[in-house]
Amino acid sequence: MRKAGYILGLLGLAGTVLGGEVVLRKPPESLSRFYPPISERPVFLEKMHAMSTALSGIRLNINEERWDNALRWAEDFLRTYEEVSRMVPEWKDYFKLGEARKLIDAVRDKDIDGVVERMKAVGRSCSECHADNEISVKIYYRFPDFGKVSVEDPIEWREMDYGEFMRALSSSMKALYVFLSQGDDEGAREAGDAFVQRARAVGESCKKCHTRREEIRAILSEDYERTIERIEELLGKDKLPRDEIKSLVNRAGVSCWVCHNVHLIPARLRSALEGK
Amino acid sequence: MKLLLLGFLFLVGCEKAQEVFVREELLNRPPSESCSECHSRIYDDWTKSRHFFAWVSENFRKESENYTKLKCLPCHAPLQVDELKKPELRREHRSEGVNCVACHFKEETRAMHGPYDVWSPPHPSRRDESYVRAGFCAGCHRETYKEWREARSEKSCQSCHMRVVDYTWIVDKFPFFLLHSRKALHDHSFPSLKAGKRDIKVFFRDGKLEIVNVGIPHNVPTADQGNPRLYVSVRVLYEDGKEREIRRVLSPSSGNALVYLRPYSIRIPNPEGVKGIEVRIERRLAWKRVREKVYEEVILPVRTP
Numbered sequence: 001m002r003k004a005g006y007i008l009g010l011l012g013l014a015g016t017v018l019g020g021e022v023v024l025r026k027p028p029e030s031l032s033r034f035y036p037p038i039s040e041r042p043v044f045l046e047k048m049h050a051m052s053t054a055l056s057g058i059r060l061n062i063n064e065e066r067w068d069n070a071l072r073w074a075e076d077f078l079r080t081y082e083e084v085s086r087m088v089p090e091w092k093d094y095f096k097l098g099e100a101r102k103l104i105d106a107v108r109d110k111d112i113d114g115v116v117e118r119m120k121a122v123g124r125s126c127s128e129c130h131a132d133n134e135i136s137v138k139i140y141y142r143f144p145d146f147g148k149v150s151v152e153d154p155i156e157w158r159e160m161d162y163g164e165f166m167r168a169l170s171s172s173m174k175a176l177y178v179f180l181s182q183g184d185d186e187g188a189r190e191a192g193d194a195f196v197q198r199a200r201a202v203g204e205s206c207k208k209c210h211t212r213r214e215e216i217r218a219i220l221s222e223d224y225e226r227t228i229e230r231i232e233e234l235l236g237k238d239k240l241p242r243d244e245i246k247s248l249v250n251r252a253g254v255s256c257w258v259c260h261n262v263h264l265i266p267a268r269l270r271s272a273l274e275g276k
Numbered sequence: 277m278k279l280l281l282l283g284f285l286f287l288v289g290c291e292k293a294q295e296v297f298v299r300e301e302l303l304n305r306p307p308s309e310s311c312s313e314c315h316s317r318i319y320d321d322w323t324k325s326r327h328f329f330a331w332v333s334e335n336f337r338k339e340s341e342n343y344t345k346l347k348c349l350p351c352h353a354p355l356q357v358d359e360l361k362k363p364e365l366r367r368e369h370r371s372e373g374v375n376c377v378a379c380h381f382k383e384e385t386r387a388m389h390g391p392y393d394v395w396s397p398p399h400p401s402r403r404d405e406s407y408v409r410a411g412f413c414a415g416c417h418r419e420t421y422k423e424w425r426e427a428r429s430e431k432s433c434q435s436c437h438m439r440v441v442d443y444t445w446i447v448d449k450f451p452f453f454l455l456h457s458r459k460a461l462h463d464h465s466f467p468s469l470k471a472g473k474r475d476i477k478v479f480f481r482d483g484k485l486e487i488v489n490v491g492i493p494h495n496v497p498t499a500d501q502g503n504p505r506l507y508v509s510v511r512v513l514y515e516d517g518k519e520r521e522i523r524r525v526l527s528p529s530s531g532n533a534l535v536y537l538r539p540y541s542i543r544i545p546n547p548e549g550v551k552g553i554e555v556r557i558e559r560r561l562a563w564k565r566v567r568e569k570v571y572e573e574v575i576l577p578v579r580t581p
Contacts, residue, residue, distance in 0.1 A: 036341055036342075036344030037341040037342040038342070039344070040343070040344055040346075041344075152505070152525065154523070154530070157507060157523065157525065186545075189545065193522070197523075197524065200530040200531060200532055201525065201527075201529075201530050203529050203530060203531065204503060204527070204529040208339070209345075211345075211348065211501055213419075225531065235543070236483075236543040
């Protein structure tokens with residue numbers, strides 16, 4: 001039971017340790033065959049989950065002394081481990097195929113010390129690969145490629161790439177703020193009108209991935225919509241309530257943070273990985 | 277031939293004849309071309325429809341990232357369309373999009389369903405009232421259906437997008453059409469239709485230009501996932517010779533499409549000096565690049581003495 005407990009704790013050692021420094025590299029091209037849009041499903045990720053589950057299967061069954069079940073999971077693990085080692089040739093050196101095969105022998109011999117040793121070796125191969133590649137793979141395949149997203153600008157009536165549209169949105173917001181601050185009501189009305197129209201159009205980009213209304217609502221909330229509506233309404237007044245509009249612009253900005261907090265850093269990292 | 281058929285029916289009765297003539301392959305989700313053997317006119321209409329292009333549309337291929345956005349797929353190649361129910365994705369003939377069997381074949385009865393009570397030897401048929409109700413379209417066109425319900429219109433989706441185009445035989449193959457009476461033939465090209473001057477009214481009052489959808493009992497434009505648009509161009513002409521242009525893009529994703537009978541307002545700067553307002557509205561369908569004019573008018577201010 002003591003050794004079984006040791007196995008239980010062992011999986012914790014397989015976690016990724018980055019040691020205070022992160023170096024990201026663009027994932028090898030061969031990996032793209034196993035992720036959308038080339039593959040229908042994130043096949044590579046599913047294989048990772050299959051291996052992780054198989055390791056849990058070994059551990060749980062040895063703890064319960066069900067060695068036959070543990071052996072089946074070990075065989076499952078080896079099959080997937082070997083398969084994955086062939087999927088991305090650039091990563092083949094991470095894999096310790098000999099150790100994975102010896103893991104089967106150890107489970108078959110009910111040799112707990114052997115199992116612990118082999119799982120440690122195999123776990124190390126996983127964590128080494130994860131330390132080098134997991135973050136960049138997530139950035140590449142989990143987060144959207146904003147390079148492919150375009151938005152039709154409601155003011156200029158032309159397609160803009162996402163960066164250009166964001167700059168246009170931000171410029172009209174800042175112009176509104178500047179004109180309000182210096183008491184130029186006519187300039188504020190014009191810039192405010194552009195800001196309101198662009199702030200509404202921003203949802204178009206969310207819809208490229210977030211297809212359910214509830215998801216969009218979580219990003220561009222009802223409060224955001226009401227705030228934009230209120231800004232539009234106040235811009236129509238004869239005398240502009242400047243401070244109130246400024247405060248509403250800040251309030252609308254909450255939705256900017258919500259989105260930027262999730263997407264901005266991965267998008268920047270992705271661009272950097274692509275050398276853009 | 278007609279006499280022979282009638283004689284045969286007389287001898288063995290309709291049910292027996294059904295068994296003799298039934299074509300099993302029609303009950304195994306055949307390609308739509310099989311349906312065209314007897315329903316060529318409906319088939320031809322359908323090949324012009326967006327339902328026909330639902331899967332192969334280049335726009336959809338791109339937006340679904342090469343068919344990997346799995347949640348988008350069921351409505352573009354549904355297995356079975358049922359009232360108010362989101363369909364499942366089918367395995368076969370996906371390139372046919374929303375095809376004949378998706379809408380008409382029901383697994384539960386293993387029969388072709390439709391709005392008519394007909395006797396059809398090659399396949400069992402069932403009359404199904406859901407085919408004339410708007411809810412039939414709601415499994416996929418959910419947002420439009422919600423908008424239509426809020427509009428409280430008596431017209432259904434089918435009233436406008438599946439109008440009666442002829443009064444004829446729905447089976448057009450000799451000699452089978454002789455066994456049927458003529459019926460109203462509904463448009464299977466499901467036209468997207470275009471709003472016109474009748475449907476959109478524009479008013480200038482209280483310093484605001486108001487655009488009202490008075491004719492279409494759902495939002496204009498409307499879509500669940502695509503992004504059709506209305507481009508509103510307003511040129512304000514002032515008494516002192518100055519001009520000002522205001523532009524708006526109305527779309528479902530911006531949440532500013534024209535709701536039935538709810539005015540959409542645009543504030544006009546310095547309204548007291550306005551001589552006239554040129555209003556031009558164009559639309560762009562989600563799958564097209566070109567804009568088409570739907571409304572153009574000069575609105576004059578109403579001067580009260």
